[in-house]
Amino acid sequence: MSSRPSPSPARWFKVLHRTRLGEPCLKTYPLECVALLRRARVAFQAGRSLKENFRLAQLEAVVQMLEEHECDFVEALGRDLHKPRFETVVSELMLVKNEALHAISNLKKWMQPQHVERNLFTTLDECLVVSEPLGVVLIVGTWCSPVQMCLVPLVGAIAAGTNELPEVVELKFDHVFFTGSREEGSRIAQAAARTLTPVTLILGGKNPCYVDQHCDIATTAQRVAWARFHNAGQSLVAPDYILCHADVKARLVQALKCCLMQFYGTDPKESRSFGRMVNLEIFNRTRDVLWRSGKVAVGGQVIEAEKYIAPTILTEVAESDSIMQQDVFGPVLPVLAVNDVDEAITFINKQEKPLCVYAYSTNTKVISRLMSETSSGSFCSNDSVLQSLMVALPFGGVGASGMGSCHGRYSFDTFSHRKSCLLRSTRFECVTYLRYPPYEDRNLSLMTWASTLSQKSQGWCQIL
Template sequence: MDPFADTLQRLREAFDSGCTRPAEFRAAQLKGLSRFLQENKQLLQEALAQDLHKATQLDSAFIRKEPFGLVLVIAPWNYPLNLSLEPLVGALAAGNCVVLKPSEISKGTEKVLAEVLPRYLDQSCFAVVLGGPQETGQLLEHKFDYIFFTGSPRVGKVVMAAAAEHLTPVTLELGGKNPCYVDDNCDPQTVANRVAFFRYFNAGQTCVAPDYILCSPEMQARLLPALQSAITRFYGEDPQSSPDLGRIISEKNFQRLRRLLSCGHVAIGGQSDESDRYIAPTVLVGVQETEPVMQEEIFGPILPIMNVRSLDEAIEFIRRREKPLALYAFSNSSQVVKRVLAQTSSGGFCGNDGFMHMTVASLPFGGVGASGMGSYHGKFSFDTFSHHRACLLRRPGLEKVYALRYPPHTPRNLRVLLAAMETRSCGCALL
């Protein structure tokens, strides 16, 4: 019998209820902790004396941001240049030496990064390593001081396990199924324009793209013709001939996506051309949660619609699945958007638009739970690749003042020490 199951379940249910979210609750918890310390001072002192036999403020304290050392950046194929260089900028700015491992699938970009980029950097501090899964596995056997990985959760687990062998910290930028809730009060064409643009951008091969829509059957009926209109305006009557619609990166991914077209019913699109690795902008309806298209990240131009009867049902659906990298909510009511935000968890969130949150340099970009850990972009990239070293500088004099901390501890010295440790003091450490 598991002695921890009931306790962990109780705490999980409490967190899921949202009771820990309000600021008032958090403040009350901290006040309770403060009362514990104040009201049990004697008891705690006796306990410390029993356990350890032992019973801060005049210095310069600061944080020094230092490079980790040798950093490994493993980049994906879907945005092979952007997702190689963005973390590279942060790693170099923080003062690290960097090994860049571009994806072998995006062969053209890999070739340029390997042959041309090193000419522009100090090659004593920077290297590009090529290869596929086997070479990456061999690379991960070596000790790095930090690893930054962008890719699938499956490979993310491999990277994290390899890093654990050397206790190497990691940032994992993973994927997931990003929900898009559409309220009944929305203008369907506005929603369709924005969802279609972000879903079919880069042929849907974007980790933060809306992965599925949750809406009522009534909104679905209004949304379908609006989506068809948006797709036609964006890509023409024949999307395959449009210069603005990308292609699937590989034959393997094409075949995987074509199998997903059999889920539910095709309401829009559904055409494919293996010789061109083309899949039309597609909308699926009548999809079941247990079908493959709702069990794996799509990473292609396919958009399933699932029906929910209410906002409550949509939130419950989102919460019982893994935490996504991004979450979208469309509504003319700010209260609805705020409620989705408050009662769910995701790496990022955007109300009434697609993945524009990741274009704001002042916001961190990253996942949570199964969608990743750590963040970057802008200043956050510098911070990610820096060790935040806590430092204190103490002057060599004033020994008579510091002598108060040395045993034997007289009642007078203890009173002075306790006064120095009060939180209202200047913030320097006597101890």
């Protein structure tokens, strides 16, 4: 294994390094983008990415890059998002590293052809499914978790044997993997449809969180507060609003207040554990919906010069309020009251299908109902966000929250074409001749009889 050529981690980082202020963006130069795409296609057509050793070397380079450039990533996200080092390492770098190591451990198994069960008429044939690389793919990550959202799908693309290029939406690729807002995702899907390019879309949305009257309020508050205010609320998978049983609403709001005090102190803007809005556009949008929705129970302070919005809990929120009508990437959590789980399920099902649904309850029947009677990209009970981080679980949306998935084997499959292969011999022509013209009723009767021999009713085409 040590003899494999390994790409330079420094080269990896140079490609991934964010554009500094004042530097021209790559997409300013269409001809250069076309040249990069052409080079990638030439490299792919040369067949280098078909080899297991090449893919392993690329994956190991990703791991090495994350280790050698940890400080650079921490510094960059600190500048952009005021993101604490702890959050960057745990939710961005560690996650991607685990994804790459998982792919390294399982690559040989993933690349092996999968044999399909034989039947009476394919006893001497070989039926298998081969995963072949799709080709050159485009990966576009979202700004709120740039390392995770770009490199997790990239790991799957490398494992599947594809190439990744900078953001060049207007060019023809073999697959486009996009993470971001519904509006941008819709535009990318429309552009991709014009060239029949397959897409994977992981889109934002309003992720509901039901809090039952039968739950541990203190633990629930801690887990919800961590998920909502992590990265200053700039997350695709955080709980977007709480549907709280009316009997425990006051206790939950008080517990959330205590959590914010515990997490960020009396003045969160001085806390080293709390971030900032990425830019003024996101700041202004969040501030505007905050001011036009509900009643502030805690927080609500804003400082435009610092792009700071305090962690905020809203009560007395109406379904028609601004914050319930659009995606919110900020540290604002509305709390709405419902009378029972039926009302919560009805409320959730009136909205577009979300990326995530969360439910907190010690009653397993309540959890089961929320999981089975609502539709979402993912579901998690008595915690939040974690289901989107696990390499063994597929992560993706459904309906308005997207299509396709990533993580582990699911990323490998996303960037692979599963090619059906039937390897036949020329034997048994004494049987297969029945399919040839001129068509005779006797031949049809024999084929119909033969099809009934299959215990699994796999169809008359078996003898063809």
